[in-house]
Amino acid sequence: MLEPTAPPRKAPLAPPLDTRHQVETPEGIDLPLRPAGLMVRAVAFTIDLALRGLILGALFIALAFLGKLGMGLGSLLLFAVSWWYMVLFEVLRQGRSPGKQWMGLRVVHDDGTPVGWSASLLRNLLRFVDLLPFGYFFGAISCLQHPTFKRLGDIAAGTLVVYSEKPLQRPQLPDAEARRSPVALTLSEQRAVLGFAERQNELSAERANELAALLAQPLHISAPRAITELNGIARGLLGPT
DSSP states (O other), rough: OOOOOOOOOOOOOOOOOOSSSEEETTTOOOEHHHHHHHHHHHHHHHHHHHHHHHHHHHHHHHHHHGGHHHHHHHHHHHHHHHHHHHHHHHHHHHTHHHHHHHTTTEEEEEEEEEEHHHHHHHHHHEEEEEHHHHTTHHHHHHHHHHHTTOHHHHHHHEEEEOOOOOOOOOOOOSSOOOOOOOOOOOHHHHHHHHHHHGGGGOOOOOOOHHHHHHHHHTEEEEEEGGHHHHHHHHHHHHHOO
16 A cells, blocks of 8 residues: 655745845844845936936046047046945045935945945945846846845945945924923823924814823813923923933
8 A cells, every 4th residue: 555645845935025134233232134136226326327427528528638648547536436436425425425315325234234345345346247148137037036135246235235224313302491291191191292293283273282281180280381392291201402
């Protein structure tokens, strides 16, 4: 009698493309990064390519008046701009070339730290491989297949192109003299007072007075002075600005 054969094992699925990349800092803090996809990177590269063309065009026009000397200098400038444009901007401007900055992107190491000279030089030197056989073919295929949209140069250099996160700003509160709450506030009550002060300008006068009256009751604040007192307490909670 034949023994039943085990069903064939399925090959493990490739990790899905994701728009979030989580890294852990040496301090044990989770740092979320948003990898940039193919299209936005292509637009940034096109902007940089056009800018390099304008720079080289202006330089060649100026060097044309120098005759053969200008032709020799032009060849050196062509090499320097073509290969060092990206590297200098990425290292000296926190991973942002003009095109990347325009599109809100930057280059970082896989661990989220700023890109260095060796990594930036390697990822840009290998760009010629991504351009093979024509029109950035290998680079596009790599971006579409990699979970964090890496081209071949990024894989070799251990770099990642991510969206630049906007720095957090302290909330804007109405002008008021900072004061302490007459009673101890729980964390949720502190959030409620701060939330009211931050959103106050977005509310109608009637709605602001209504919410202020509700918040003032547990704080033993009279309704006519509720908004002024709550703004002062919010200032006190936020601390000096």
